[in-house]
Amino acid sequence: MDKNAITLQIEKSLDRGIDQKIFPGGAVLLQRKGMSDITVYRGRTGYATDDEPITSDTLYDLASLTKVVVTLPLILLSVQHGKLSLTDSVVTHLPEFGEGPGKSEKEQIKIIHLLTHSSGLPAWRPFFIKGHGKREYLRYIADESLIYKPGENVVYSDLGFMLLGFVLEEIWGEELDALAKRLIFRPSGMTRTTYLPLEQASLKECVIAPAEEGSPFEWNMAKQFLMQLDAVQDPRAEEWRAALDAFSWRKGVIRGHVHDCNAYHGMGGVSGHAGLFSSLEDLSLYMRIWTSADAPVRMDPILRAFAIRAQTGQSVPRRAVGWEASAPGGELAQIAHGCTGGDLLSEQAFGHSGFTGTSIWSDPVRGATLITLTNRVHPVVNTNMNAWRRSHHNVVFGTIQPVGTS
Template identity: 50%
Template sequence: MRKQDVPFQIEAIVDEISLSIERGIQEGIFPGGICSLEVENYPPIVITRGTFEAGRKDSPVKKDTLYDLASLTKVVVALPLILLSVQTGRLSVTDPILTYLPELAKGQDIEGKQQITVYHLLTHTSGLPGWRPFYLQGNGRESYLRLIAEEALVGKPGNQVVYSDLGFILLGFIIESVWNEPLDQLARRMLFQANGMATASYKPLEQLSTLAANIAPTEDGNIFEQAMITEDNAYPHLVRRVDEFPWRQGVICGTVHDGNAHYGLDGVSGHAGLFASISDMQNYMKMWTGKAENGCIDPILCNFATRSHTSTLSSIQRGLGWEVSPTGGTMSAVISGCTGGDLVSPEAYGHTGFTGTSIWHDPLRQATLITLTNRVNPTVSLQIKQWRRMHHNRIFSKLKG
């Protein structure tokens, strides 16, 4: 291979990734992070910078540091398990969700909920609200199904996009129903072990206790979620419960940051709860880029999942689970901003996690960019959105289209 044929200059890429992460550290967005860029069949470029805990110089980010993936769980666990359920004949994306969760037929908007399909949950078009602090009212599958049944829809299924944790909580329940097996066990057996994701785990303190000292911590308490409840007029009936609730004290480390996953669902959910290292994520993405030795997901399903299904409904384009590039959609979609930045091609797709994690894959460039940070340590930084777009821009701009 001639040098001029290589689609990137490694020195420039290393410098750009290093400078980008260091900028985030200097601006106080996160204490440190790790980034992996894989282009075509070249070895991944992996850069670590900073520490995995704010104020601790003795905790440098390492290549095997585990991060709370937050909502990346949606596309790393729930989405592939649903697609595997489809190709093994256990369900169809057009199935009504009441087929698997009949408990939802007892509550508000029953007629609307009868219309919700698996497809609606995957594309965030179900009409379910985005978030509710259900853990203040109950915990466990039975309680969550009852509470979601009692929740009014915010719109007719298929008519709008509302990014919904509730939808992916239900997808986790559906997966457990069709396989008759707990979600974390299914994920370990069908995804992690099959794809060499050696340290990926729900509840890592129980599953991977030897790695406890190398888990990036998140927030100092659940202050951010407490404020979401007390400062939103939608929850006046829950304010007293906030004061009485046994919130975690001190820096959270090794248990999932998300309240519904931790307090309500014992750390295991379709919407959040997964911890993983950069190598776990590299191996996971091989399922989507055709490089997996055990290529689990049918290529037709991969294509179906990674194209826009909401081009007329939302400025943020949604595939199945994934956010997809807006550059092949409407101008309003482009202007609204994409978490992958301004330079991803029309075929690109990705996802982010609240804790500061992200994946973006651009088939045109044959490039996969994975970034793991803990922007919630010790408190939640609101600058992550702007930093993330600029981060993707400056790295993708170094690659040939």
């Protein structure tokens, strides 16, 4: 299929999401091996008539893409610099992590377990209603009991990537945002990628796509968490209830501040699990680390190949190192669970999604990388995003033949 036909398919896909009010606008970039890039911008940043159209200057809250754009490459570069090993116990670098319940099991948690979401840590906790800062968060995570033994299962965990961010700051003696700028963004030419974008004078001309009005989605998550504590008569329930009742939630539309409450309230906007803002073109520069042999940031090719390979056996969704891995041949269990990259990916494909409506998927067999940025959390979280995302990936990847075929 020629470039114009593929561009039309991408435009139709974005327009379908806009028409269904899943998001007000979006940006898509498709990179194909040996061919020119395709870039599409559709819609506006919001639903008001005076909201700006999406352009190359539009910045998006990447949400969990932070995990693979900041934390993952920094950990791998740390391995190359001899500052840690993927088999290191987490408590080697963060002794406080082993001071809570289940010390012997937590001492078995390795860096690779955090990267593959197989540590046994729970997925999410509303720590932000209790306190803030690295030391308090480290204590809160240490106080959590594991929900399974390390390596036994896969549960996607923000807590694990918070810990990885803490590890990075400890071993480098440098703040996470400064470290990312020095080792990844600046060498890659990523001038529009940052934490805390409102504090960056160089980005004052950029338009930032708005997020949710207030934080009703996480407010409901916090209430559900409290209900779970009540259901099992957890003695911590009263402490959590008092903290939730006293908490002051954000009002008005969130724009330029990270949507994720743990990152915003708890970590001051900078965390290993969320907080990063970027543009479509900057992310295309970043993905050269994973798809090109001559990227300015050099990733050891053996380490890179290891990082994009599935590591968690038959667990679904399958996890690579940091990345989500596709299922071989559209494996039924994976399709039933709903791979965020859709149904047409090869077994070599890898990717990740962000809660705000962002995603990156790359398929070496097709020689293609697809970057999609939307703000499906504006003005409320739209739960139809997952279905649209899978359809979008199917439509676009379905236009690209595997490399070497006609």
